[in-house]
Amino acid sequence: MMSHDRTPVQVSSRAGDQTLWVSPDHHCQRLTDLLRRESLPLNTRCGQRGLCDGCLVEIHQGSLRHVLTNQAATANGAPVTVRACEYRLVAGSPTVIRLPDRSLLAYRPQVVSEFQLAISAAHAPLSQRIVLPPATNPNEPLLERLARALGPDHPHVPCLRLAPDVPAQDANAHRAEIAFRGDHWLMTATGGEDDTVRFGAAVDVGTTTVAAVLVDLDTGEIVARASSFNHQMHSGDDVLTRINLCMSDPAMLAQLQGEIVTQTVFPLLIELLDQVDAVATSLVCVSMTGNTTMLHLFAGVDPSPMGVMPFTPPFLNYQSLATAALPLPPHTPPDLRPTFHLLPGAAAYVGADLTAGVVATGMRYAPETALLVDVGTNGEIILKRGDEMFGCATAAGPAFEGARLTCGMRAGDGAISHIRLHENPLAVVFDMIGDAPKRAAGLCGSAYVDFLAEGRRVGLLNGAGRFNPEVAGDRLSERDGCGRAFRIAFGQGKEPIVISESDIASLLQAKAAIAAGILTLLRHAGLEIADVQTLHLAGGFGMHMSVPNAIACGLLPGFRAEQVRVVGNTALAGAYVAMLDASLIDELAYVGRTMRIVELNLEPDFESCFIDQLGLSAPDCLQNLE
Secondary structure: OOHHOEEEEEEEOEEEEEEEEEOOOOOOOHHHHHHHHHOOEEEOOOOOOOOOOOEEEEEOOEEEEEEOOOEEEEHHHHHHHHHHHHEEEOOOEEEEEOHHHEEOOOEEOOOOOOOOOOOOOEEEEEEEEEEEOOOOOOOOHHHHHHHHOOOOOOHHHHHHOOOOOOOOOOOOOOOOEEEOOOOOOEEEEEEEOOOOEEEEEEEEEEEOOOEEEEEEOOOOOEEEEEEEOOOHHHHHOHHHHHHHHHHHHOEEEEEHHHHHHHHHHHHHHHHHHOOOOHHHHHHEEEEEEEOOHHHHHHHOOOHHHHHHOOOOOOOOOOOEEEEEHHHOOOOOOOOOOOOOEEOOOOOOOOOOOHHHHHHHOOOOOOOOOOEEOOOOOOEEEEEEEEEEEEEEEEEOOOOOHOOOOOOOOOOOEEEEEEEEEEEEEEEEEEEEEEOOOOOOOOOOOHHHHHHHEEEOOOOOOOOOEEEEEHHHHHEEEEEEOEEEEEEEEHHHHHHHHHHHHHHHHHHHHHHHHOOOOHHHHHHHHOOOOHOOEEEEEEEHHHHHOOOOHHHOOOOOOOOOHEEEEEEOOHHHHHHHHHHOOHHHHHHHHHHHOOOOOOHHHHOOOOOHHHHHHOOOOOOOHOOOOO
């Protein structure tokens, strides 16, 4: 087909300018689908349902047509912004579009792989190499030699088994490899002298991002780190969307599994090995944590039962998966065959990432009353009082990840991360992620938390989250569909980076959900805020937000800054320590098994508490927080 039979689309982005030639067969496709095919995937966070602004594009020349109404959006001398998932090309009409950074999936995410460990652990990795004593006779069983090497009182001895391909006797074997399989240890290989370094990987599969570390199994040292977006973002922004996709279309299970296994986790494992020039055979085990839905999708197990009452997961216990059972990306090294260890969780919406955090922070063992709060699309909260443990999840929505906000974006290069407001006259000072001297692309969650607290402090916002025009001055404008908007800065392309009253309403709902979850859980246990010695603030969002501002805006309602301990990625920490001490998997299972899950929708006070937390505190309540 000649180029004159195709429609030219000139695309401008941070990657440069390029011209796409689109055949007539593809004119009816959504612009998001066309761009994905050309390796320009956009943030289709809501599954291309037109519910967020993740895939906004600017039309600088030409027209696009709405896929449902056929109404044209045309650039008549000024750029027009549309959702790419709602528009298609017009046949024969040359078009020029620009892709803002915050709409691209290609920008580098800011993912927390840092963590603190508050516990010590034995050195008993999920995969171990044992030096065997000489055989007492040529026919001495390998398992007997292994038992002699470990000693009669070693906990592994009663549960040793041979893999089917390992001979029962081998007088020439000098070493044995044993691997954890839940209720037993499996001898997987034997051999001679071998000093090859063996690695394990710990992986935290989040709804939005995935973080991984590579660990020397002999020393416990972290030798490489890697992270990426979870490619399931292409299909849906949150776990409920992905569960519903599986409920409505059984074929979606395989697609979602491919997006996490083939497109996300295996490329990260290869990247980790490449960082240290390690061969594929050296990676022998992967310890994996994540919320319950993510682990089901990784394993290829239908999560649909978690989408309807009584929200029963097909599994919560430890799972061992062979690489051969997973869909692998093309050109995967044939020797990359680690065993995947999926850690145990507590409930459909309180997963292995939380049981891992309870162990890694030391909450499982400390006598104090403590909270673990992980703020994300789903806010998970764990409360420990004495020997009792309570857990709940509250649907905060994706606002703190920038989704469905006028200029929101996930934390990454070009995102405004922190905001400070100065008075008399009003001035905005902000920090931006990344070293490049360029204009901002948008705002991420930590900046929105700052704005709520700072805006209320200086009188820019009232208790209901509405702007005070006298304080806002010429930074305030009207925007179609979202009310008044306050300009933070001029962004890329000199378009204003704004926060609208509609954005604030979404943020207040998100922070109210977290706050009400904390307060309801405390009330359920008969506790007050003052009874909590430590609030462990977990996750990437918690790592980067201002604790005083989180308290001031009511996200952590009524707490004092000295009660809050920022602990980083506790899910990854738990996966790391469980990889090095297999006995902790039983501890994780115990935490999940004994935790009392509180269903907030059944708590009589939750709804009224949520409504109470929708406002912003008066400025005189915000003093002395620094």
